[in-house]
Amino acid sequence: MLKKSKPISLIFSAFIALHPLVADDIRVVATASMIADMAKEIGGDLIKVQCVVPIGGDPHIYDPTPGDAQMVAQANLILRNGLTFEGWLTELIENSGTKAKNILVTEGVVAIKSLIYENATDPHAWMDASNGLIYIRNIKDALIKLDPANSTTYQSRYEAYAKRLEELDQYIFQRIKTIPESKRILITSHDAFQYYGKRYGIRLESVLGTSTDAEVQTADIVRLNRVIKESGIPALFVESTINPKVLEQIASDNHLQIGGKLYSDSIGNKDSPAPSYYDMLKHNTDVIVAALSAPKLYIPQQKTTSPYTTIIYILIGLTMVISLIVLTVKFNR
Ligand SMILES: [Zn+2]
CATH class of the missing domain: 3.40.50.1980 (Nitrogenase molybdenum iron protein domain)
Structure with missing residues (x-):
């Protein structure tokens, strides 16, 4: 369990007033929503999980807000993917002045090299459920280190979650084979x-x-x-x-x-x-x-008739009508 911080000076009291932090809260900040979700599964009600990039946001090109710096400042634990995913995180951590422990959840994952950028790795390791199992083990270990008093709860929640992810891994294998x-x-x-x-x-x-x-x-x-x-x-x-x-x-x-x-x-x-x-x-x-x-369906290309095409059709029509009139007049002479 985290020790309760006792305000010992006026400056510290002022800091607490600006950053209302209940010392018993374990505040976990994840960079991306899938990592935040994994932390919630393992920590349950024992921790408060927040996420920097909102659901639906793009973590590759995220631009942190002052609110994010405050969130990171109040955190006890930061969970990051790494593997060249959150290029904006180092600056956010520096600006926030946070004392939080910073955990790489992909520790132990065999990274795939970027196909395009030299010295870069493909960050999307979570898309493989067997890597997901590595992520959740790292998160569980970090929570137990931070809050050993509740290690039994973290351990049992982790084990149940790991079993579901193992089954999911097999499910994906079976389905793709079809x-x-x-x-x-x-x-x-x-x-x-x-x-x-x-x-x-x-x-x-x-x-x-x-x-x-x-x-x-x-x-x-x-x-x-x-x-x-x-x-x-x-x-x-x-x-x-x-x-x-x-x-x-x-x-x-x-x-x-x-x-x-x-x-x-x-x-x-x-x-x-x-x-x-x-x-x-x-x-x-x-x-x-x-x-x-599914069998291949023939999807007709969406027709976009430009105004020019319409004008050309009108002109062709008019030319034909005029030619017909001229011919009729000539024959009637
Ligand atoms: Zn991506």
């Missing part, structure tokens, strides 16, 4: 599914690289169009945190349907189909399997 082998290709907005694909046997192609902080290149679109034609896959997928425009255009150009919305860099809100880390992986799997196992 997709015809040639159709096990996942096309999304950004490369968030490399760990998922590596673990469960599905090939990945994306419009952007491992970060969302990049411009779409024509070469990438050409590459995707080729993969779509060669594989005959029936669907593409949009992501909850990324503008779907480019992906929708590629789908329309190739007469494909959007197979559904996947959750990669954030869980969904409580009314969504993915309100937790567990649901996020399960929902993504169900959506992917249903869409890629």
